[in-house]
Amino acid sequence: MFPEDPISPEAAIDRFLASLKTPARILVAISGGSDSSGLLLLLHEALKAAPDLSISLCASTVDHALRRESADEACRVATLCASMGIPHRTTVWQGKKPKTGMMAAAREARYGLLAEAAEGFDADLIVTGHTLDDQRETLHMRGMRTEQISTGIADAVLFDRHFWILRPLLFSTRADIRRFLTARGVAWIDDPSNEDVKYERVRTRRQLSAEGAAETDIFRAWEERLALSSDGAEWLHRHFRLHGGLLGQVMPGGLRQDRRILDYALGRLTAVFGGQPFVPGRKQMERLLAFTTGGKPGRMTVGRVVFDLRRDGLYLARESRGILPLVLRPGEAGVWDGRFEAKNRLAATIEITTQAGAVNEATMRKGSSAPDLGSPGSDDKQDTGDRSQGLPKAAWKRAAASGPAISAGQGLLLPESAQSVDLTPHFAAFDRFLTRFDFTFADRLSAVFSRAPYAEPPLRSIDGKTI
Structure with a gap:
């Protein structure tokens, strides 16, 4: 109260x-x-x-x-x-x-x-x-x-x-x-x-x-939200994997966890993978939770994210529709699709769009204008080597198709030129305004995506308790 x-x-x-x-x-x-x-x-x-x-x-x-x-x-x-x-x-x-x-x-x-x-x-x-x-x-x-x-x-x-x-x-x-x-x-x-x-x-x-x-009872609401953030971060550590910076996977055991934790974590993952500043509404989340915990393989789309439920877990990736291009002049920066921060360090104007169905696994692995965004190896839950190995082909192709492609003039940039365009994962739900209630979860997610940690609060205590 x-x-x-x-x-x-x-x-x-x-x-x-x-x-x-x-x-x-x-x-x-x-x-x-x-x-x-x-x-x-x-x-x-x-x-x-x-x-x-x-x-x-x-x-x-x-x-x-x-x-x-x-x-x-x-x-x-x-x-x-x-x-x-x-x-x-x-x-x-x-x-x-x-x-x-x-x-x-x-x-x-x-x-x-x-x-x-x-x-x-x-x-x-x-x-x-x-x-x-x-x-x-x-x-x-x-x-x-x-x-x-x-x-x-x-x-x-x-x-x-x-x-x-x-x-x-x-x-x-x-x-x-x-x-x-x-x-x-x-x-x-x-x-x-x-x-x-x-x-x-x-x-x-x-x-x-x-x-x-x-x-x-505002203090109880604060305590519950802080606990959810902490539990959600632990859930990420134990049950979530990121492949190639674009395809998320919730392991089967993660779908059998407490419903409140699953609601919290999946809602925020939906916002992140969909490039949205807010989690889906209550009715959408109820549909998503019923689907993910029902055990019946299939697909559904919520909040611009395709959820693909299989025996080896739940895969999630941005749907390839409705992804608008971003044009950046030399020296300009912006956010593409709510999912990637981009800065153009080239002397030419660039356009960032998606390669959609034209992208395949080899393109993602071997370069061209779609850089490796997952930085494998930096997190103990990330895969290494051939990112398509052992993954459902359709799920991987869908995720790869939603990835960024960089062009200048009439064609895609060569790999060496693409290196002059900085692309960093962006969390629309957290990166502009992040409350301390979601800090622990967001900071763990930042590690999963190989991003730098969020700035720690400038406090040594909150409500008289040392932090």
Whole structure:
């Protein structure tokens, strides 16, 4: 459940600072609203009172350029930071704004710009002013969509595999933060979009204000999710193999494990092999689990992934339909099909597409423009040598057909030229936003695909427990 008594903002900040690995440089994301302004002032006062802590502050404001007043508001924030001697930078969301999905697009842009600012300040982590009010709203909104217990807003999220975003005030109320600011004579900016009922969160906020929030055992949900991540990582180690970077295999014993672990692991593998940012919906997962545990050989497609159930296990690979090409000019980088990060180090423009049915096992083994992405031998569950040996021919051909092919001009690149195009497996479900709840599973999956480990959280303890 939520804390019986919300944590005071001052106590929350003291606990947060004590949990950090030091030395540390913190980038505070500040919009000028009460939550982020309170976060900045709370951190500033706590660090002034503890000068021996090797922790420093910097700050950044993202101007979304959606309102005429936003530039002036960013200037007011810069003035507040200057009064405290805190380095500050304003970044502006440039370009055309989408007509739909504005909140999601703004969130994506905001964190990307905050990461750029953190890079420029040489910061170690980013903090945001999410509060207990935000948590309650999120849980209510998710509760309207599913009967499953939600973990709500995570207290720690890894962005873009590089910067951890932490939320020190997640169990403090907005009212307490505003009392803190008022006592110090510090004003804040009220964003009018926070009153615009076209947004679901605003409607939810008004509903909760009138009716109150239903009690949710958030800590139990967090503990269960962490346990699932750990159990899922162990399941990967014992029961999952990767062939050639493109074909997954769940060994027969893996299909006889606890249904909750199987649901968790297969859902996330589906997202990874399908290049999707989210796991399939509940009805799709129920169909998939019924199929994979039914014991009857056959095939089915879920989330752009073909599942091929055989006596020697379950094979999974990206279906070859709907794979769009990616064009990269010299020096450009991008993500192809949600599955591979690509960077063009050639002097020519390239196109990455799939060879589909034209690809065969020999092509994958001997080179041309489809590089070896599995790096066999780096993981104890990976195969070596002839990747098609001992594998079902149809399953291997299907996986190979979904692999990347690189061309420039009229033809495929020669192997030596293809080496100038960097291709790295990309996990759409984890690589942009990875909550600490999924960290253990994602990190194990990264090892299976021979990727570098994810950045460890910049914490020495969580909720008073050493990590």
